[in-house]
Amino acid sequence: MTAPEALTSFAYGLPKAELHLHLEGTLEPELKFALAERNGIPLAQKTVEEVKASYDFTDLTSFLAVYYPAMEVLQTADDFHDLAWAYLRKAASQGVVHTEMFFDPQAHTGRGVPFENVIGGYRRAAVRAEAELGISAELILCFLRDFTAEHAMSTLMEALPYRQWLVGVGLDSDERDNPPSKFAAVFARAKAEGFLLTMHCDIDQPGSIGHIRQVLTEIGVDRIDHGTNIVEDPELVALVKERGLGLTCCPVSNSFVTEQMKSDEIVGLLREGIAVTVNSDDPAYFGGYVADNYVALAEHAGLTDTELVQLAINSFTASWLTPARRAAYIAQVEQYALAQGVPLPV
Numbered sequence: 200m201t202a203p204e205a206l207t208s209f210a211y212g213l214p215k216a217e218l219h220l221h222l223e224g225t226l227e228p229e230l231k232f233a234l235a236e237r238n239g240i241p242l243a244q245k246t247v248e249e250v251k252a253s254y255d256f257t258d259l260t261s262f263l264a265v266y267y268p269a270m271e272v273l274q275t276a277d278d279f280h281d282l283a284w285a286y287l288r289k290a291a292s293q294g295v296v297h298t299e300m301f302f303d304p305q306a307h308t309g310r311g312v313p314f315e316n317v318i319g320g321y322r323r324a325a326v327r328a329e330a331e332l333g334i335s336a337e338l339i340l341c342f343l344r345d346f347t348a349e350h351a352m353s354t355l356m357e358a359l360p361y362r363q364w365l366v367g368v369g370l371d372s373d374e375r376d377n378p379p380s381k382f383a384a385v386f387a388r389a390k391a392e393g394f395l396l397t398m399h400c401d402i403d404q405p406g407s408i409g410h411i412r413q414v415l416t417e418i419g420v421d422r423i424d425h426g427t428n429i430v431e432d433p434e435l436v437a438l439v440k441e442r443g444l445g446l447t448c449c450p451v452s453n454s455f456v457t458e459q460m461k462s463d464e465i466v467g468l469l470r471e472g473i474a475v476t477v478n479s480d481d482p483a484y485f486g487g488y489v490a491d492n493y494v495a496l497a498e499h500a501g502l503t504d505t506e507l508v509q510l511a512i513n514s515f516t517a518s519w520l521t522p523a524r525r526a527a528y529i530a531q532v533e534q535y536a537l538a539q540g541v542p543l544p545v
């Protein structure tokens with residue numbers, strides 16, 4: 200394995216797609232203070248250190264309890280633009296050339312923020328990223344699984360006028376007692392409307408493996424977010440491989456909401472030929488953007504540079520780009536690897 204500085208430089212320079220990133224999870228404390236001031240919102244914490252000290256999570260539920268209240272500072276279309284723009288600049292500095300970004304409209308409309316402020320601001324940043332940073336950026340609308348299926352369906356209806364700005368729909372938030380099957384009708388309608396489908400199957404949830412089975416057999420997803428508990432059922436691993444589905448893994452996030460990065464599972468699946476990808480999830484909360492996740496996993500699991508190249512290739516294979524654009528980006532990855540003297544995966 201390469202020395203630490205060489206590894207960081209190689210991982211940052213590797214052209215990559217990010218496929219598991221919650222825009223609301225990129226709210227850094229500094230921006231939170233700036234938006235609070237702009238919108239006249241008093242905050243309980245007064246310093247960046249105080250905000251960071253409140254990031255005391257041990258599982259998904261305790262993380263979400265910190266995550267949602269922080270969003271109160273997001274009000275106007277400019278706020279949503281500024282949030283996404285800050286992420287896109289950071290992503291560009293970490294080698295991201297394509298990103299498919301989650302957002303949670305119900306976390307905002309539920310507070311009285313109009314849907315068009317949310318999607319309008321995010322879309323403006325995505326268009327700007329293409330022009331000014333050369334990053335292609337798409338949006339995935341996520342439904343909150345701890346809200347009702349009826350609420351998800353009405354959110355889908357609200358999104359239809361903006362369908363040309365959305366590449367797909369997803370499902371996130373608290374998985375406990377909120378299985379994929381609860382949203383079967385919503386996802387069937389979304390598919391009929393032409394959206395691609397993904398769902399979170401978070402790490403070590405009660406019923407994780409059953410939820411993974413549901414997303415594969417009942418929902419018919421095009422990708423799975425997290426999903427590494429699939430190692431518990433080799434038949435499901437074979438099914439994912441046969442369908443060529445991607446798993447969007449987030450090693451640094453895993454180490455915050457469980458006791459480990461789940462590197463054995465991620466690397467085991469990678470070496471079995473599954474289209475495992477590495478992503479940052481909620482980087483403002485977990486302290487690592489996407490290239491930092493490549494570095495953390497490589498250091499922890501002893502990945503070779505060729506395996507890092509495989510992860511970058513997988514990020515495009517599992518993306519929702521057209522086959523021609525996927526192939527063009529993969530060619531960029533291969534050129535980069537060869538220029539760095541790194542053998543390509545076979």
Ligand code: ADE
Nearest residue numbers: 221371372399401480481
């Ligand atoms: N919302 C933001 N990050 C999430 C995650 N990792 N799992 C479920 N919901 C989320």
Ligand code: ZN
Nearest residue numbers: 219221371480
């Ligand atoms: Zn996530």
